[in-house]
Amino acid sequence: MRLEPQYKELLNSALELSGQRATKQREHIYALLLQKRNHPTAEEVYVRAKEDMPTISLATVYNCLETLAETKLIRQVNFEREPTRYCPNLTKHAHFYCRESGEIVDVDLSDELLDELMKVLPAGFTAKHIEISYDGACNDCHD
Amino acid sequence: MRLEPQYKELLNSALELSGQRATKQREHIYALLLQKRNHPTAEEVYVRAKEDMPTISLATVYNCLETLAETKLIRQVNFEREPTRYCPNLTKHAHFYCRESGEIVDVDLSDELLDELMKVLPAGFTAKHIEISYDGACNDCHD
DNA sequence: GCTGTAATTAGAATAATTCCAAATATAATT
């Protein structure tokens, strides 16, 4: 697995900016998230990471994911009572979770819609983030 | 603590509808959520429940909360990596979490806004729920 | 190449939640 040059650049500058080092493990995990964008859990990332890097530890996977999230290269995605999942899509989007197939799909959100969501906040409140999660049945799981 | 008649009625019919029994514990926990609507965790509910019902167990608190959520009398509220919180507000609303004060505030949502959110889903997708969580600084926590 | 610091590692610890089997309470039936 190779990390494409533009992403390698992005990773290196994000790490440098936050005073952290570029390591094989961080690069590997970032590459793997970019390559198969299926919102894996830490455990799933661990399994995939070991294929090419058999000595990597689960703690390192958690550390790397934490670092990538901190530097805003990936996002954490949470569905109630389930393990955290990870997503390298940096555009503004929500997540749709199909409880039947288990699939998670990105749903693009316009700036206008996000503006409207900000406008409904009570006076004096400012949000740094909005997290929007749908759940229901996806295209493939309909009758 | 007393459960007001209209809520007692609501509880009883919801339980009956789902073929479950009305118990002291369920009634007590429902009453306590309605009385102080501060989005407590299961642990916090447990502490409050024990004041009037010292023999109640944590497992029962979880069971009751689960039953109330199942019968749609309360909602579960999740913020990333934090314990689940519980909310008896049945109107359509989102949650604002102030990371500074820890306060959680209900944010009312109009049907129109929810409609718009439904419309941005890809064709063939239908959502049963949308969960919207803001986080940032609340009124009291601004500079 | 050496040195200081950051990152990785394996395993232990923690926190939230669920599971389990026994005891108790409820609702239905006699």
Add this chain to the structure above:
DNA sequence: AATTATATTTGGAATTATTCTAATTACAGC
């Protein structure tokens, strides 16, 4: 009102996801 069948509660053990810890290893600057 007593009996019976089933649902619920209980306390503790088990599980799951995640974080912590201390020792080892790797990286960046000199």
